[in-house]
Amino acid sequence: MATDKADSQSGGTTGEKAVYRKDSDHSDISRAEVENNRPTQDTGLDEGQRKRLEASSKLENPLAGLSPQRLGQRGEDFCKQHGITDEEDIRAFRLGAMIAGNLNKYDTVEGLTDREKDVLDREITHKWSNPTMLYAVIVICSLCAAVQGMDETVVNGAQIFYKEQFGIGDPNSQRDSWLVGLVNAAPYICSALIGCWLTEPLNKKFGRRGTVFISCLISAAACFWQAFTNTWWHMFIARFALGFGIGPKSATTPILAAECSPPKLRGALVMQWQMWTAFGILVGYVADLAFYEVPDRGIDGLNWRLMMGSALIPAVVVVALSPRWYLTKDRYSEAYQSILKLRYEKVQAARDLFYMDALLQVEKEAMQIEQSKFKEIFTIRRNRNAAIASEIVMYMQQFCGVNAIAYYSTQIFIDSDFSEKSALAASLGFGAINFIFAIPAFYTIDTFGRRKLLLTTFPLMALFLFYTGFSFYIPKGTARVANVALGIYLFGAVYSPGEGPVPFTYSAEAYPLYIRPFGMSLATATTWFFNAVISITWPTLVQAWTNAGAFSWYAAWNIVGWFLVLLFLPETKEKTLEELDAVFDVPLRSIMRYGIAQAGYFWGHIILRRKMRSPTVPTSANTIEYTREQFMKEKHHDPSARV
Template sequence: MASNAGDASNGAGEKAEKVPPRKVSDYSNVSQVENKASKENPLLDEEQRRRLEASAKLENPLGDLTPEQLGQRGVEFCAKHGLTDEADIRAFRLGAMIAGDMNRYDTIDELTPREREVLDRELTHKWSNPKMLYAVIVICSLCAAVQGMDETVVNGAQGLYKEQFGIGDPESQRDSWLLGLVNAAPYICCAFAGCWLTEPMNKVFGRRGTVFVSCFISAAACFWQGFTNTWWHMFIARFALGFGIGPKSATTPIFAAECSPPKLRGALVMQWQMWTAFGIMLGYVMDLAFFEVPDLSGIIGLNWRLMMGSALIPAVLVCAMVYFTPESPRWYLTKNRHVDAYKSISQLRFEKVQAARDLFYMDTLLQIEKETMNLGKSKIKEFLTIRRNRNAMLASEIVMFMQQFSGVNAIAYYSTEIFIDSGFSTQSALVASLGFGIVNFLFALPAFYTIDTFGRRNLLLTTFPLMSIFLFFTGFSFWIPEGTTAHIGCIALGIYMFGVVYSPGEGPVPFTYSAEAYPLYIRPIGMSLATATTWLFNSVISLTWPAMVQAWTAQGAFSWYAAWNIIGFVLVLLFLPETKEKTLEELDAVFDVPIRSLVRYGVAQFFYFWGHYILRRDIAPPKAPSAAHAVEYSEHQFGKEKTHDGTNRV
């Protein structure tokens, strides 16, 4: 959700255009505007009206207050929460005025030149922030690297320990299922236990504490994996790893977002996916680095033990560093520790007036959230009974499910085995896997630009067909005669090209989309469901891939996921509305529409793209449906071409 504070900007490095200050009279009808969406549609029932009004209030909670009233509220905030220092009272009085006036601070004469400079730089240099904020970013990036390494060090190690554990017979169905079960263990734990511990752990330990505990568990489990001697012992150790992966994957993006200023929140959500891709690449590096380590002092399999244990290094670094950074100010507010919240956010901003503005606005939103949470029935029921929530859940579950059934983690977890089966030596296969990791990381970088320019929906509609093509290409390449350069080269090319189109599409979109699709009052439950979904189907892929290759051959296994990418394209086309650059109010209208309207729009958009880009006809694009006006579409509408004078003819 966009914050009022600091919303207007023309981008980093450019001077933002000054916005004219509002007069006191401009505030008189703001509360009426908040309810406009609900009043314009007489078909809404009372409960729907109340929810739309609550969403509007969350979007602009201070809009109906004059600057004088806002300043008084800032002073009252200090008195209520024991902030008695004159400098702090001044900061909250001015900060409240800025927060409520859409960050228009030009007419506030009391601001010092330094405060004005800092507020200006928020708009023109959004990456200029205190070192402590970047320390939080480093912690979150290391957490993501831990995640990636946890996922991929097993890629190289499994080829070594499966023989030692007696589950390496390529002709045995039992062995293929056991190998998949060992690999899937942490993700099974995440889906059924780890992710659902996120909320209680956050309540008890806070954001920092949850990060510390989950990384400690990850480090201990990685160390444990290096001392296992049977497949079932490795399964138990890896299952325990899931108690670290689950809470960490849900908490770290929240921790980063709650500490960051409004202009950086989107970029910091993206950091999770990018540095997870970096950790995936680092896992491949460790596999290659320890491959030739010989057994010493009677230790059997020292190389794979070092591979599995290497993932503890970034986890230990996080544990050592996390308590040197401040706790999330928002978490302190939920515990009514307002003084601690102010101390925390003061370390994350240059000036007290910035800290006071953001904390005052954060507390205001929190109070409205508490009111919103009392709007009727249980939150679990509302996923299915409220159309706006039901559509958001459907869209979120589609992208989370398809992130796994796109087939990416079959490659991430088994690429070394795939390359060995295609004719690579073991060491060459590890090098080829590293190449996939590098591609996955480098092509995640453009998503910083593309996700907010091309949009989530368009990225997915473009990349799903390409992912399908490259998976079919990879699978069919196994029919090229073995031992030839073409056989090896085409398989590697198909896998790398799949990584190229996955990384800016289904890589970053699911977590970003899920985080913004749900209304604020049920977002924590929605994100728990979303992360549990992705880990559940992650475990399914990890478990079934070896048996699938054995039963269907590589051609059939790759074609299976290629077909799912076609299904993913259809699901996105019919059920996924665009959320790019939408405010909370607009998202209510985007999601609160009948499913049939979304489906008709998807079909209409398909005919538009076919007619406009393939047949090169000059036709008007369809208009996306919204709650305010459900639009009906038909093929006939797209048989009309625009003439030069702007009229339509058949």
């Protein structure tokens, strides 16, 4: 048994939601009965599709229908089977199994100490109260995103030197413009066409954390390689190899964080991918400035070589600090010792490891069912709606225009009348803003919500890109410099808490478990493909349309993005897996009608101050939802808890 899976899926029941039906006298009916009596909403499913949906349902709660006595016995059997002999540990697994299978309603479990009850209480009442090691695992894994961020910006500064050295620096040559764009885009071409599609086989072979480890090794080697290139095509090959690291890493890390996180913290923890990408962007600009004036000392282009090579630093840090994992199967005792570091009490660790093992057994059954995952993304409504929403946010993350600035800001500032060194300093300012304004998203992504963040920030991004583009009509001088910089900085300030963190967070949580790695591969392939398109085409776009036209082009896309989010993107904040099924498994026209009604409500109630009822979010839920928060209210005799 791999500890990486223990770490990645531990806490799977923490914060989970169970679904109950309640009759008139409030007696509980088991979830198994609910599932057996729930009407099928996707008609026309073949036998294979039906089995896979049933397997996905089992993955959400593999312990449904077991009595507390049976659960306790299974906990003890787990210890005997895997060589866990300490009496205290056996007690922890007996109680942990009972809690895991009883919807975390720990008050019904006898034998817990006051300390254990208090810790289990705090999982609900203090959502940020978790062991430091849990956050450390997520931070260390997410740090690999800094490799991507650093690459975006070290190449930003380095290209003003190496394009001249490689003979592709003529601003009036269409050939040179295309080649500069092609070299910049190389990692993302590889990620889109090959790298992202390695995610699922690598995850199966090495687990989540193993994939992160391997991809960071590849990234470190490729960054080192870039520093020793001497022609544009050699640089292209080295950067293409970098895509073999970026692709699997970018798809796996958000999944790992999503699976580790309780629902109330999922957005904040998953968005660390974007947070550390922004940090890498900032550090990359720092490296550009730090090495700008380094003399050659017998090596042609030593300054830009140091810039490109410096991007390996965060990858090496991840490789050095990443907690060890166990790739050999059946090393359960070691897995248990590892997960203890991520929980306050043994009963928590035992609960999560026991639940995760049950989850893995069902997962193995699901994997044995013959399936065409690509087909099922588009033929099953729940998957199709998730795919549409995920593809929209991933596409718009690129076509909002941010990476045109990230890759070419130095040249953009030079075109607006900055000197080379001042342009690098101005780019550093953009990196700092991008990082600083990503910090508030820790709070807003799980309170304000994914959908609202995008609907608020897309119009502002459009406005500031139009402002930046039109500033190029100002005659050269201080006024143009100031206005171009202001427009880019304001754009960065609204991008960072919105379209920055939302796409990877949204995509990592939107798909059902059995198809999630494939869905995330599709999502990341989309973002890297259009990342490559922007990188390749920006120099030629500026050459053809000028900076004013190029910025206006992406400003217009932000307006398109606002309408796409309004019509096709359901809200996913604080939703458990079962809630997400209910949110996505509705007719697409219902989601679109809700978006139109929401826009009407905003205009009538917020702008015109009329009394209006807010539209109801469409869901397919046919049952009364029973949450752990509901349990806490009942525990404290809150009358509002009655259903």
